[in-house]
Amino acid sequence: MIGSTPIYADYNATTPVDEEVLEEMLPFLRKRFGNASSSHLLGKQARQAVDEARRRVAAAIGCGPNEIIFTSGGSESNNLAIKGVAFKNKERGRHIITSTIEHPSVLNPCRYLEDRGFDVTYLPVDEYGLVSVEDLSNAIQDETVLITIMHANNEVGTIEPISEVGRLAKELGIYFHTDAAQSLGKIPVDVGELGVDLLTIAGHKLYAPKGVGALYVRAGTRLEPLIHGAAHEFGLRAGTEAVASIVALGKACEMAEDGLDLLSLRLTKFRERLFQLLLMGAPGLRLNGHPADHLPNTLNIGFPGVTGAVLLKNTPEVAASPGSACHADATEISPVLSAMGVAQEYALGAIRLSLGKYTTEDEIDVIADALCTSYIRLLDGDLRKANN
């Protein structure tokens, strides 16, 4: 804790809005409040701003502006991609391939489709959280219409072999979607290099506000809308454009792209320092995740002998997540760590530390010190209790 504010190490849960992003969006919450569908001056200003944001988002991931659909966030984008492709192309086949470590907003649309006559293969992952391209290749059927594999895992940061899957999918003419909510702004994301047809973007993971996102939809992809109504977003997503939030997303994507190399280097250094300090400060810790193919900012550590929630409760200096951020106060083992076969004591004691562009070296040192101190105090307490 620096002052009375905990040190924020939960950037994978959400990021602050960048001050420059906020400055760009504020005029659209004040004087420039027009509806982008209105034909008068205020409407035209709004339309121009939405168009410019679309160009910026497109430029950040290497696609055309007409391939960007603005949504309310990552969950909606995932739903639109998965249900949209499945329903629109069901005459081509009703089989979908995904993995066991996807975000709930991928897994639950898949389960929903299973109830509606679709067949879903949930690929296992190895101990590091990696999907095997060979497994995936073996799972493909004539009926396979969609593959959806996340770019990087939100809990352990493991980066999946998306380009390899993309080549395979392209070869076989199968639609391929990736959830890039956690990767954009942390590692390079180029839809051409990844070979994806659909890609999910979540604003609040990259310094834009909550409640805005986008879906990349490769030109020619057959997609059914999720929200029907007026002809916004090329007829694929009805609803008055959230102009201010869309402007913010555009600016955030531009900044993410511009600052990527430097940020990545700094976070890689910080993460390594944090990892080493933790290993030195407390006995028996273990990395949950891939030792090399991981996001530069994400460190999931198993603290044996405690639960992550209790450790964090006893470390009010640090704001981080036990297990996945989407389930507050959950005490059950994270499905991601389960799928990786992480031993129970490292899974129960898992903490996700996720760093971001406002993280400082001083904060790294305080985080490590605070966590190790609490951890050892908890272990000692338990040991004393056990000895009584």
Place this chain on the structure above:
Amino acid sequence: MIGSTPIYADYNATTPVDEEVLEEMLPFLRKRFGNASSSHLLGKQARQAVDEARRRVAAAIGCGPNEIIFTSGGSESNNLAIKGVAFKNKERGRHIITSTIEHPSVLNPCRYLEDRGFDVTYLPVDEYGLVSVEDLSNAIQDETVLITIMHANNEVGTIEPISEVGRLAKELGIYFHTDAAQSLGKIPVDVGELGVDLLTIAGHKLYAPKGVGALYVRAGTRLEPLIHGAAHEFGLRAGTEAVASIVALGKACEMAEDGLDLLSLRLTKFRERLFQLLLMGAPGLRLNGHPADHLPNTLNIGFPGVTGAVLLKNTPEVAASPGSACHADATEISPVLSAMGVAQEYALGAIRLSLGKYTTEDEIDVIADALCTSYIRLLDGDLRKANN
């Protein structure tokens, strides 16, 4: 025009964000940026803010906080209500009743359901845009599972007999949804008095930002989610809560409720003045809409002999909408005016003037003068052209 900014008379298309609303939301775009699902201090602050906003929205429409689902806006709320009830209750029946003058985000989900085995009755309206409760009663079948009729029409402002429909629906055990995007903040909206099971709220129509809305879902209503994922919003709408926008919606609903009587009186007076000035200033104008049962802020006027778009183009001093705001530069006759049987020349020449809480008496005078001057100039020009 006052200075170089047109006078805004398009509040039904969208409203500015109220300065007090913006002040309440800004901290959540700055320091209080937590994810409401996080268990640390920042997360708890966010959760409290969302809970408080939920109480405020609920209080504004007379329901319990647990009956409010936050969404990305009116279109999503309408989709969630209509598809959600239809799919979840299809074993009870597959017939839906709506009207011909609904918003596209009601009509298009109905058409979508028609493609999926549902049967939809589109009730006609009279010359004033009113649905007949008798027609509705006659349309009810054993199979009818949902009635969806808007509270007030966005284009002409006609207020539908929702309470009467509500009594009928309740008596017969049929789910009843109303789109209150245009009524909340303009006339009293109480879910008990209206007798509705579901009610749509759109933030940007009542001085909150674009990209946030809510759906009232009466406790016990069986509803299928539209966006599947983590267990946000009582399991009915996945996606990280857009905390700042939700806070804004809460404040805006509170302010709407508090200021309703005074605002309604003022707008009624302004609308009447505007109507009288237009009638005095230009020959042959006609009201499109109901002479009595209308929103206090909405005035749809037919200017015979011109098109609304051309008239507005020649009146840059006024920002208003030709036909419905959802279709920029549309020249075809509005489906709402068509459904009302408005004669072609009054429909083509229709302009919607919609006033709001920042409208002043001076503006009313300028709007009337500017429109009448342009209109007469256009008519003269046409007459001269015709005489050559």
